[in-house]
Amino acid sequence: MKSSAVDPWSATMITPAVDLAVAPLFRKELTLDDGHGHVESAILRVSSLGVHDVRVNGAPVSDDVLSPGWSSYEWRLRYRTHDVSRLVANTTVVTALVGNGWHRGRLGFMAGRAFYGQRLGLIAELEVTFGDGHVQTVLTDDSWTAHPSDVLENDLYDGQTIDAGRRAAAWYEPGAQPDLTIPTIGIDFDTTRLAPYVGPPVTRQDVITPVAVWTSPSGRTLVDFGQNLVGWLRFTVRGPAGSEIRVRHAEVLEHDELGVRPLQDARATDRFILSGDSDFFEPTMTFHGFRYAEITGWPTAVAGELTPESLEAVVVHSRIERTGRFECSDPMLNQLHSNVVWGTKGNFLDLPTDCPQRNERLGWTGDISVFAPTAAYLFDVDSFLSDWLVDLALEQEHANGVVPFVVPDIFKMNPPVEGFGEPDSTAFWSDAAVWVPWALWQAYGDRSVLERQYPSMAAHVRRVRSLLSPTGLWDTSFQFGDWLDPDAPPENPYQAKADEGVVSTAALFRSATLVAETADVLGLEADAAEFSALALSTRTAFNEHYVAADGRVASDCPTVYSLAIVFGLLDAETSAAAGQRLAELVHDNAYRVSTGFAGTPYICDALAQTGHLDHAYRLLTERGCPSWLYPVTMGATTIWERWDSMLPDGTINPGEMTSFNHYALGAVADWMHRTIGGIAPLEPGYSRVHIAPRPGGGITWSKAALDTRHGTVEVCWKLSDDILTVTSTIPTGMTGVVSFDGQAEIHLGPGTYVHETPA
Template structure:
């Protein structure tokens, strides 16, 4: 049976608030094999019955089921569009599958609204919350209603006393002066005939709150010094009328019961300051005052159809215990990012106060030093005797534990439930094997992603930093794209990468960039705020990775000038094709660094030039994909010259690398910079350096992500597994053995004796080294993208056995459907199960196979070290001797 299981719009199942016609795609399911779509039919309409169609494709004789670009369609603002698709494959015809999307505001001039604030100039130094509100009248029976909202700061929007939508921390963090997202909601069911009210609670957030880290003195008001709210509501009546309601100076404002809210320091809520019914019509409580307008460039507003932050996981408290120092502490059993919801009964004036933190010290006491200046506190004061349920709205914490400072009565685990907060992304990848430590590592990698993908890819979620460091985002991108549907997340953030580029094309260390022009007393950042190799290369590597994962050329088109600008920046600042520039992080926090230094031993000239070559090579591929023939020619020549210079500079006359570090050998091998005649010597050099460390890595941010790849790509799968499975310091599994539930910033964040690495930079939720997840999927599980047919249109399934694993399985939910690999190693015999989605093909490779005893209808041919076969879609099982 042939059926469409999902329709995707810009790779998401839901899109509310689009400012463009989304790309369309669909997933097919069939119980047959070798299913190839032969044709499709696509309709788009203004009604669910598809009588009022704005687009009819007719029967299109194509097998494309992704990246369908509908052209010549004129969309209207704040309108719901219904979509339906059916397909044909062989003699089968599917039923119609349906979905819908909603547009936002397609023309800036349509807003006709003002950013309004209840704050004044004196509020620049505070972090209080404010209300803004307005009564309005609905004059007739409502057919449909939509609202577009955003803020300078954070906001929650209400109609008739109820919060609209489930989003949190809206509108997120962008380079506000150049790019600000707005959210769109359907509010038909929120309205009633007659009198209504709408309003918002505003807080400082990233916009005017304290942001930075110690060296930046946690400065505030990076983008402005007054919070403000913007809204436009379109109400359409059954009789055909439309009425527009907007924010303007007729609204009123008042202080909210959120008397303090900051990203780093938490939230203080005083229920005694609540105004009952403040967002309901006719409210007469409070001392409401006139609001004022805030000037803002409306042209930087963009619609956000998906990819907003939500409460995602519910994590009940596991235990409450008393520390040796006498503190009462809640343990949630999992390091996470989010907030705690407290259910409690108290009386007027009672206070609930919790301080969140990540780990206990060696003696089992509360450990706060690694939070640096961050408070991570929440405080609630009761207005009256009652039972309450409270969670902070305008902050987030990185924590596993919470110290109870005050609580009415005896706290029980039932009083506390944690909720993770991160961008709403579908989980697309899974990994499991016979080694429980590796399973825990896979868990830690996933939770590291959850903890740091809070609207932007932060480095850490707990201390007074939480910035969008580009290096972390770059090295983890391939792993992230496997684990979660990150398309909307990265597409939004990459817009800010481009927005914050220098006129020359330099790429900021952190995006959004709050460092440039604000380095404060930080000794490191005074040397430069942008354009570090491996960090700035995010401008090229992340769009390329998204293209591989989704098969999406659109992201390449959108980011093309940004990518080109970055390559040109390196070219213009290189000297005879050796690239280096101001502050370089190099192989950051590598263990071969000098005592007391964060900088690894690999020379910056080498790492910078290696990335110069790598990004240029990727850019050539991208230019070729997009048909930019002039750029293909020019940058191919540039790449050739960089490689030649690299080889002349960093290999001596005997073919030995001049830098005798693990990372130097790794990047040379993985980036294709080794002269072929020296490849074996370079591989052996890496093996010697590995052996010198008793099989341990001493690499940092640059070398670690590619170490296992450099080994396995050069015939040393065993050594790659050995490296992965080390469980003493330094190794991935050392952290697992020490009880980690996320990935740490440092290999020995907690030392074997329980003492800590230096508290100034010791995050226990720092996803960067989780980049090993990419190797676990691409090599151990063997699920590999075919670069010539990306998006898993053609998949190479080639799992490598090793590590004494008895079995291993992984699955990825591609834009075409699930790709699965499950292998069992039975000694001289092995079994491989695979699933290939409909409308795709695959190459199946059997590692070390000598004879296939059960081929499941496929014809395998012998290759060096493996056997392979080509196949179409379906579920298969193979048994072979090795």
């Protein structure tokens, strides 16, 4: 991959001459050239093998943390550019603390580490421009030194150990001679791998103070922050030199103690060794998913009792701006929506991960495939997901068109995962190549994402076409299917009711249809015809082999009907029959959820589209397990991986795989935004907006708003005396269509409008 840099890099990737066994601190002292006037600008470009914290004269160069994040390092290592003009002085010290991060730390549940290399490294170029036009350039080379830092251990899964007694002010002071100076050496590194960020940096987003501090039955000190979040704790404390404070993190309590079993073998523990003076600790080279913390070794005799004022939690995620808001008269649904928002925050940390707490935290493609429309309403994720899609295309390009299960793909560096079969295209997961860019196109109306990703989109569908059986069905190769069907046994999430071939073939039809539409948008007539023909043949095969004359779909369960209806695989008469059967199944299951990852995002739409809106609302508002609101009744503040991640008696699901922060099942929020909130795009980017709230479920009012590229659209409605009053605001540059059941459409220009209709 060619570098996207304006200028090629001249710097060398450097590493300590010997492994320091702790996080190295790279250091360079420089003197600005004389006789050229004032400093006009000072620009620093920097990247690293590992995550870095860069300072100039002791001041951070920016507010980003965990840079350069995680990309497909084999082909793309991102760098950041910082304006440090305000920080440079006549004599300047540049330092960079480099930790293991994703480069050398643990990754995945296979007990592997250092997948990308054993050596940590730094590459940087400082360009200082003076008033007379003179340019002074400082590059990483063997004139830089390395020093053992105060970070003794650091790992994204296991935590960070900081020894305040090892800190030295001399690291940042000009003219100083830090102890234990180690030379640096250059290492072989292809600078054409360096590319600027497409997406935003990871930054500190919020600070939360504890809501309670107490002693558990076993005598341990526990802290509750009231919200499941992602980040770390920070505090200032004084205590005996050499004494240690330990902080262990977890999302839930079990039997009134920290519930750490779901973390699997991730230690999620930070250690802080005191200097005897006043010490500030903030472990910025790790992150944890937690609501609760267990504090051991707090120096009560010196610092006093641990109280909610003693520490704070720092919320960390990519800098994505909130764009969509939703609220209604049902407090339970409002909490569900809040849980979706917080699940997005916690898992949008540099890439869209499955979970942020256990020994996994991978960019699973299936999760974001179904969640992208929800994410694009809640936040501006255009550049965030576009950045990740670059890596998806790179991984796919180097795997013969196969979109992997996770991006970046670490599975290719390991023996095959037991049960996953030979790596190949997989429905819903590999479909991220098509569904995510399409979701961005619909949300933001910028066709450049389609232009950039079209080769990847087309390659995915062509790869799947090569896997079809002679019947034209995608019923071959490994599939996750309707993963985590609530009726599957806890120890075997594969055992869904939905026939895998039905799920996969439906997914292919949707992808082929979307790629055909994309080709049409881009003016690629031959490709549009090719993929339209594939979509038609897939639809024909689906109906021939999976759909009975009475509308029954093979395996006769909610997921297969939901996909067939929403993806458009059925004609009108058969769709109505399928909808009726789906409504019967939902009723017969007492409105408890019976779908997994594949069916859950679409079941409410399938019911509503076929005339069963009341069933959709009863399904959405059911509180028994499994349901969307059951976790809310159990105090959840994020979306769970399993419907019953915690059982009604307060014990954790006995399955080996359980997370309390998994956003995928929160994809129902997309339906809430469109159906309850009443806001949906009629054209990509909301140049035309569909305003069509459909009340139900006992909800008496709703407020929804979305910041689009054209401005903010708002829809508020209320029910009173059987009259539905809808107030809508359409910004300049947008037109709207208001729809009420059984009435003619109302076309609107910019402005604020009030419409009343019988409920």
